[in-house]
Amino acid sequence: MVEPTSPTSGAAGPGGSARSAEPDRPAAAGASIRLDNLTKRYPDSQAPAVEDVTLDVAAGETVILVGPSGCGKSTTLKMINRLIEPTSGRITIGGEDVTGINPVALRRTIGYAIQATGLFPHMTVAENIALVPKMAGWPRAKVRDRVEEMLELVGLDPGEFRGRYPRRLSGGQQQRVGVARALAADPPVLLMDEPFGAVDPITRERLQDQLIRLQRELRKTIVFVTHDFDEAIKVGDRIAVLRDRSQIAQFDTPEAILASPADDFVAGFVGAGAGVKRLHLKRVREVKLADVPTATVDDPLETALHLLDAGSASADHLLLLDRERRPHSWLRREDLTRARSAEPAGEPLPLSAGTPVRSRIGVDMTLRDALEALLADGAGRVAVTGQDGAYAGVVDMSTLLNAMHGAPGERGAEEARPTGRGEPA
Ligand SMILES: Nc1ncnc2c1ncn2[C@@H]1O[C@H](COP(=O)(O)OP(=O)(O)OP(=O)(O)O)[C@@H](O)[C@H]1O
Numbered sequence: 001m002v003e004p005t006s007p008t009s010g011a012a013g014p015g016g017s018a019r020s021a022e023p024d025r026p027a028a029a030g031a032s033i034r035l036d037n038l039t040k041r042y043p044d045s046q047a048p049a050v051e052d053v054t055l056d057v058a059a060g061e062t063v064i065l066v067g068p069s070g071c072g073k074s075t076t077l078k079m080i081n082r083l084i085e086p087t088s089g090r091i092t093i094g095g096e097d098v099t100g101i102n103p104v105a106l107r108r109t110i111g112y113a114i115q116a117t118g119l120f121p122h123m124t125v126a127e128n129i130a131l132v133p134k135m136a137g138w139p140r141a142k143v144r145d146r147v148e149e150m151l152e153l154v155g156l157d158p159g160e161f162r163g164r165y166p167r168r169l170s171g172g173q174q175q176r177v178g179v180a181r182a183l184a185a186d187p188p189v190l191l192m193d194e195p196f197g198a199v200d201p202i203t204r205e206r207l208q209d210q211l212i213r214l215q216r217e218l219r220k221t222i223v224f225v226t227h228d229f230d231e232a233i234k235v236g237d238r239i240a241v242l243r244d245r246s247q248i249a250q251f252d253t254p255e256a257i258l259a260s261p262a263d264d265f266v267a268g269f270v271g272a273g274a275g276v277k278r279l280h281l282k283r284v285r286e287v288k289l290a291d292v293p294t295a296t297v298d299d300p301l302e303t304a305l306h307l308l309d310a311g312s313a314s315a316d317h318l319l320l321l322d323r324e325r326r327p328h329s330w331l332r333r334e335d336l337t338r339a340r341s342a343e344p345a346g347e348p349l350p351l352s353a354g355t356p357v358r359s360r361i362g363v364d365m366t367l368r369d370a371l372e373a374l375l376a377d378g379a380g381r382v383a384v385t386g387q388d389g390a391y392a393g394v395v396d397m398s399t400l401l402n403a404m405h406g407a408p409g410e411r412g413a414e415e416a417r418p419t420g421r422g423e424p425a
Contacts, residue, residue: 029060029186029188029218029219029220030059030060030061030188030189030219030220030221030222031059031093031094031095031188031189031221032056032057032058032059032092032093032094032095032221033055033056033057033080033091033092033093033189033221033223034055034056034057034090034091034092034093035053035054035055035056035076035079035080035089035090035091036054036089036090036091036092037052037053037054037088037089037090038050038052038053038054038055038076038079038086038088038089038090038091039051039052039053039086039087039088039089040072040075040076040079040084040086040087041087047245048087048245049072049075049245049246050072050075050076050079050245050246051245051246051247052089053076053089053246053247053248055240055248055251057221057223058221059094059188059221060219060220060221061221061222061237061238062215062221062222062224062235062236062237062238063222063223063224063236063237063238063239063240064224064225064226064231064232064235064236064238064239064240065077065223065224065225065226065240065242065246066225066226066227066228066229066232066239066240066241066242066269067227067241067242067243067246067249067269068227068243069227070244071242071243071244071245071246072242072244072245072246073193073225073227073242073246074193074225075246076242076246077191077193077223077225078191078193079091080093080110080189080191080223081103081106081107081110081112081191082098082103082106082107083103083107083112085103086099093109093110093188093189094188108132108135108136108185108187109185109187109188109189110187110189110190110191111181111182111183111184111185111187111189111190111191111220112182112190112191112192112193113175113178113179113181113182113190113191113192113193113195114178114192114193114194114195115193115194115195115196115197115198118178119166119174119177119178119181120166121165121166121167122165123165123166124162124163124164124165125151125156125161125162125163125164125165125166125169125177126147126162126163128166128177128181129146129147129150129151129177129180129181129184130143130144130146130147130184131181131184132181132184132185133146133184133185136185138185146184147162147184148162150180150181150183150184151180153180153183153214154176154177154179154180154210154214155176155210156173156176156177156180161173161177170203171198171199171200171203172199172203172206172207175195175196175198175199175207176207176210178195179192179195179207179211179214183214183218183220187220188220188221189220189221189222189223190220190221190222190223191222191223191224192222192223192224192225193225194225194226194227195207195224196208196231197226204231208231208234208235211235212234212235224236229269229270229271229277230277230280232254233254233257233258233277233280233281234280236254237253238251238252238253238254239251239252239253239254239257241257241262241265241266241269243265249262249263249265249266250262250263250266254280254281255278255281257270258270258274258277258278258281259274275404276368276371276404278403278404279366279367279368279370279371279400279403279404280366280367280368281366282366282367282403283363283364283365283366283367284361284362284363284364284365284366284367284369284370284384284395285363285364287367287395287399287402287403288399289384289392289393289394289395289399290381290393290394290395290396290398290399291393291394292317292318292319292381292394293307293308293310293318293319294307294318294319294320294321294391295307295318295319295320295321295331295349296320296321296322296323296325297320297321297322297323297328297348297349297351298323298348299348299349300347300348300349301336301339301340301347301348301349302340304318304320304331304336304349305333305336305337305340308331308333308336316332316333317330317331317332317381318330318331318332318336319331319357319383319391319394320349320351320353320354321390321391324388324389324390325390325391326385326389326390326391327357327360327383327385327391328351328356328357329351329353329354329355329356329357330354330355330357331349331353331354332354335353335354336353338353339353357377357383358376358377359373359374359376359377359382360373360382360383360384360385361373361382361383361384361385361395362384362385362386362387363384363385363386363387363392367395367399367400367403370382370384370395370399370400371400374395374396374397374400380396380397381394381395381396381397382394382395382396
């Protein structure tokens with residue numbers, strides 16, 4: 001039965017991904033998937049729902065199937081775990097032809113999460129998650145431990161949630177349980193059919209973030225269906241844009257599709273605002289941060305004013321740091337001169353002067369997060385902090401504009417999101 005691909009036969013597949021090229025990332029636990037000339041013709045239907053599709057998914061890769069309603073995304077997905085039997089063609093997982101094997105046994109090795117979550121209402125959260133491990137004959141204690149581990153993994157407190165019934169969960173919590181259940185038997189392959197479709201946009205963003213985090217750790221092979229292109233570029237290593245009958249209009253990285261859509265159909269899917277969408281693809285640590293003059297709370301006022309004067313002409317703000325060098329407040333020149341007239345010379349900076357730093361961002365956040373934080377903070381820039389919370393630089397509008405338009409200074413980041421080169425062997 002389908003086994004995870006060994007690290008040595010690993011993930012340096014045709015697409016690879018930015019995430020898979022990160023040096024600290026573990027080797028893929030997923031298995032490669034290949035669809036060969038796959039066709040599905042439903043009984044009594046004139047045209048096939050899926051026609052002659054050939055697609056390669058590398059081990060550990062997240063591939064998104066995106067396309068208009070009725071184009072055949074779900075049918076394609078469900079043929080991979082044989083919930084729908086192909087009319088013709090072949091499916092290979094981890095190098096094994098699974099087209100003819102027992103579909104029930106096959107499905108135990110493939111996690112499956114869907115929009116409606118498919119949780120059994122008469123079973124508790126724990127019973128739902130335990131379902132497949134139990135069917136696979138895991139010992140009771142191992143199943144119990146696994147349920148706890150899965151709940152922790154998707155961010156639900158086991159003590160609070162294991163005994164609840166699905167109807168007593170919010171939509172987002174149900175979807176997380178759905179993902180926990182899909183992952184419970186540690187399958188190398190995870191199929192997700194609009195898994196976050198039924199929740200509000202904020203919860204949806206959170207669930208997407210969580211999936212990205214999980215995937216960094218787990219490196220399953222994921223095939224994910226959505227009709228939301230923004231979700232596709234955020235979550236996917238590669239995106240297959242499908243037209244009618246699951247015909248592949250373009251299959252490439254999000255960057256490549258955003259930068260050069262193959263035709264008008266794909267361009268229509270990319271839609272307006274491709275530049276802003278690019279912000280989803282870059283993390284703060286990948287761009288060159290801007291700098292602003294900084295002073296700490298122990299510095300005398302005069303020093304702060306001097307620093308501001310010594311900064312570039314555009315330096316109209318000084319960032320005050322606390323003793324741990326964490327961003328504390330933004331000080332404008334007026335704030336400093338006002339403070340100077342109120343304080344005797346040589347006094348340290350008053351902590352109450354200026355505007356408190358309302359938002360700050362970590363280096364692992366995306367530039368899209370940075371844009372939102374920047375808009376939320378009145379200073380026209382947002383302070384970036386490192387792992388220890390200390391000031392690391394700022395993201396300002398020009399950082400964002402450069403990233404949106406792929407300015408030459410940002411190429412390094414683009415090259416860092418590559419094609420499986422440098423993959424740990
Ligand atoms: N059981 C079925 N019997 C007959 N035709 C079907 C069946 N299921 C799907 N179809 C048809 O096959 C085509 C592809 O359907 P599918 O559900 O795969 O599309 P989709 O891209 O996932 O759509 P959506 O985004 O709306 O969920 C559609 O024309 C649909 O009407």
